[in-house]
Amino acid sequence: MLGNLGRIGPARLFVHGAVLLIVLLWLLPTLGIFVTALRGKDQIVVSGWWTAFAGSSRTTAARLDGPDKAKPDGANFVISGNIAVDGGGSIQSFGQRVQEPSAYKVGAPAELENGETLTIDANGSYRYQKNGPFGADARAKRVYLTVATPPQFTMDNYRTVLAGEGIGQSFINSLTVTIPATVIPILIAAFAAYALAWMEFPGRALLIALVVGLIVVPLQMSLIPLLRIYNEIGQIFGVPSKTYPGIWMAHTAFGLPLAIYLLRNYIAGLPKEIIESARVDGASDFDIFVKIILPLSFPALASFAIFQFLWVWNDLLIAMVFLGTDKDHLVLTAALNALLGSRGGNWEILTASAFVTIIIPLLVFFGLQRYLVRGLLAGSVKGG
Missing domain, CATH: 2.60.40 (Immunoglobulin-like)
Structure with missing residues (x-):
């Protein structure tokens, strides 16, 4: 091992050290939130979380x-x-x-x-x-x-948060919003990306340019027009406002441009010979898409899924606009924002709520992170 270290140049050692430092700086606040949420109110008042293991x-x-x-x-x-x-x-x-x-x-x-x-x-x-x-x-x-x-840890804070403070219901609401709002744009973008990459039709280049242009459109610019259209359609068909399908469609619309761009560039960089061989064997475009393109595009799908999931899970603006502040539809970010006003001095409640909020994104990120860089780089540099 020492011989391997000797062959690593100073620049590479510096990069590795910098990455390790960034990881530690990123993990320390998360560890602090986790430890604080396991302590009682009296302990939090008299000492910091770093003393929790020493009494x-x-x-x-x-x-x-x-x-x-x-x-x-x-x-x-x-x-x-x-x-x-x-x-x-x-x-x-x-x-x-x-x-x-x-x-x-x-x-x-x-x-x-x-x-x-x-x-x-x-x-x-x-x-x-x-x-x-x-x-x-x-x-x-x-x-x-x-x-x-002596060191004392308790789960009472989590019980209070999940039951008494309504965070448990908000947790379910966030999952109800996030999962469909992640899956729907991925499915639509995958079909669109394949069509823009491997199917010849008039106006394809114009559509690609339009997708690239939509990426830079600020969300706030299109939020009010989208809400007006949604309310007008709801009045015409008698659909009630403040529903989950409405926010699913909103997140789908905002996430589609980036999803199509990433997936199209990745799919366009796949070996052309595989697709031509499938067509020679009589496979349809749908068969090629389902049996060849989707399995090979999993890194790109996973990389966008991470971004879309984290963005939707941490969203507050769109959730409050399309779902409102009704307690039965309150998502985690809105519930945590309400706790800051009502329980701002109760650090044990706030930290437990914060950790409940970040636990799912952490699991998603660490579960799919090995695909993140590979899919993201491929979608950034390849084109067809």
Whole structure:
């Protein structure tokens, strides 16, 4: 292995190091969101997510039993009991003042004023001793504790988000929008790409130029005209607005130009001999498309599927325009945007919601990423 490293040039080592750095910088926020979503609200307030695996410490106050619980022990009087620490954990140290919660170590007698000693163990048991009776008017003693909490992780945040905050329904809504809005343009674009690549008909070059020109049309420019046409057609045929088919067609329309461009260039670069041989054997254009073109074009199909899926999944504008803000049709991005206003201070809720939002795109990207570069490069440099 060392010999292989010696043969790698400095430029290549620099590229590999830069790529590794970019990957780490990209993964760190995702890891932070994931870890934070598994922590309780109290832990998030007192420490950052990077301390989650090492535990944390906090200061809390407790009150011992009053003088009425004192019992004689020879010449001394003793108050004993156990301090219940909220949230669990073991006591590391204690003190009489909030400014000095670490003045005394646990397990060792602490010499206090007026002949008093106090011993507190890590499990909360204590022995408060005085070399004489406690005054009848004395108050229960207050102490301040430094408590070490071991690493704790919980799934309660996800349960709250998926059930109580409606993210579960929004998750289903996003899948309902994204899957058809990814599959439909791929199917239409694949047929169109094959026709533009291998079928001769009048106006083919003009259609190719039109497709390339539509790629640069801003979405915002065509959104309102498309919505008006959609509403007018709905009024003519009595179709209700704010439906899933409407947003499927909108995403299909916006995604088709890039899909046709990528797939057409990829399909046009396939070996011409394979298609000619199939035609000689009597195969129709449909047979060639289904049995030859589609299997060979899988890298290009996968690369566009990644882009289309991520774009539709992360979309907020089109979803709010074509589906509205009705709770039953709210997609994940809109639900997360609403949580920012209603639960902006609850980081445990926001991070759990954010991770639910990104988990599906991560699975799609890592599942198809090996086809991404190959299909994208082929669709960019090949032409016919």
